[in-house]
Structures are given as structure tokens and as C-alpha cells.
Amino acid sequence: MIMNPITTILETHPIVILDGALATELERRGADLRDSLWSAKILLEAPELIRAVHLDYFLAGADCAITASYQATVAGFAGRGLSEAEALGLIQRSVQLAVEARDAFWANSAHRVGRPRPFVAASVGPYGAFLADG
Numbered sequence: 810m811i812m813n814p815i816t817t818i819l820e821t822h823p824i825v826i827l828d829g830a831l832a833t834e835l836e837r838r839g840a841d842l843r844d845s846l847w848s849a850k851i852l853l854e855a856p857e858l859i860r861a862v863h864l865d866y867f868l869a870g871a872d873c874a875i876t877a878s879y880q881a882t883v884a885g886f887a888g889r890g891l892s893e894a895e896a897l898g899l900i901q902r903s904v905q906l907a908v909e910a911r912d913a914f915w916a917n918s919a920h921r922v923g924r925p926r927p928f929v930a931a932s933v934g935p936y937g938a939f940l941a942d943g
Contacts, residue, residue, distance in 0.1 A: 814926075814928040815928075817925070818872060818925040818928075821925065822872075822924070822925055825872045825873060826870055826871050826872045826873070827871060827872070827873045827875065827930075828863065828866035828867075828871040828873060828874050828875055829866055829869075829871075831848050831859070831862060831875065831877055831879075832847060832848040832879075834862045834865075834866075835848055835851055835858060835859070835862060838858060838861075838862070840854075840855065840858060845880070845885060845888070846880050846881065846885050846886070846889075847879060847880040848877045848879060848880065849877060849878060849879065849880045849881035849885070849886075849899070849903070851877060852877060852878075852881065852899045852902055852903055852906075853889070853899065856902060856906055859877045859903070859906045859907075860906045860907075860909055860910045861910075863906060863907045863910035863911070864910040864913060864914055867910060867911060867914040867920075867927055868914065868920075870924075871927065872924070872925055872927050872928070873927060873928055873929070873930050874907040874910060874911060874927065874928075874929050874930070875907075875929075875930050875931075875932045876903040876904050876906075876907050876929065876930070876931050876932045877903045877906065877907075877932070878900050878903040878904070878931060878932050878933070878934070879932040879933075879934035880934050881896075881899060881900045881903060881934075882896070882934075883896040883897065886899060903931075903932075904929060904931060907929040908929055911927045911928070911929060914927065915927065
């Protein structure tokens with residue numbers, strides 16, 4: 810039986826620390842998010858930047874990375890000329906980037922001292938934001 814990662818963490822740690830504002834940090838690092846896809850745009854343009862932000866949040870103490878999929882929709886990506894399969898692949902890539910950052914962080918045994926193994930949560934933005942232009 811697979812345990813809920815949050816329950817498992819809370820059994821030994823009193824709180825779970827979430828990552829910070831992904832979009833704000835992407836902009837601080839030079840990403841232009843003036844776009845209907847918001848931070849999901851960076852999945853197309855610079856996915857390594859997303860991975861780096863996730864890693865930095867883990868290094869800063871986050872127990873959870875929230876994926877760069879808040880405004881990622883099949884319809885939104887289709888507006889860029891991507892197929893449904895390509896759009897779904899990008900949404901899956903948002904999870905992979907966070908997992909890669911988590912695994913890179915966790916590979917260093919020094920990062921394991923006194924803390925739970927971080928986990929990844931998918932960001933599922935309100936579809937209404939897409940329909941109403943944010």
C-alpha cells in the first residue's frame with residue numbers, strides 16, 4: 810500500500826514547507842511571462858530554468874515543489890500550434906522537471922539530514938482563468 814506522502818511526512822515533522830512563487834522567481838531570473846500561458850510558457854522556451862528554480866527551492870528548505878502547470882492546458886498549447894499529444898507531453902514534462910530537481914537534490918546525502926524526502930504536487934490551475942483570459 811502506498812502512503813500519502815504528506816501523511817508520512819507529518820508523522821515525523823510538524824509542518825510541510827511548500828516552495829515559493831514559481832512565476833515570480835522565473836521573472837526574477839529573466840523570463841518574460843506576459844503571455845496567456847504564464848509560467849507554462851517556459852515549458853516551451855527554457856524548461857531547464859524551471860528545473861533550476863525547483864532545485865533552489867529544495868535547497869532553501871521546501872518539502873514540496875509545485876509544478877509549472879498552473880496555466881498549462883491542451884487548448885492553450887493548441888493556440889501555439891501544438892498537438893494534443895504535444896500539449897499533454899508538456900504538462901507531463903512539468904512534473905518530470907520537478908521530479909528531476911527533487912531527485913538531484915535528494916542524491917546528496919547531506920540534504921537528507923533531519924528532513925523528509927521532498928515530494929511533487931501538480932498545479933492544476935482554474936480552467937476558468939484560461940477561458941476568461943486570466
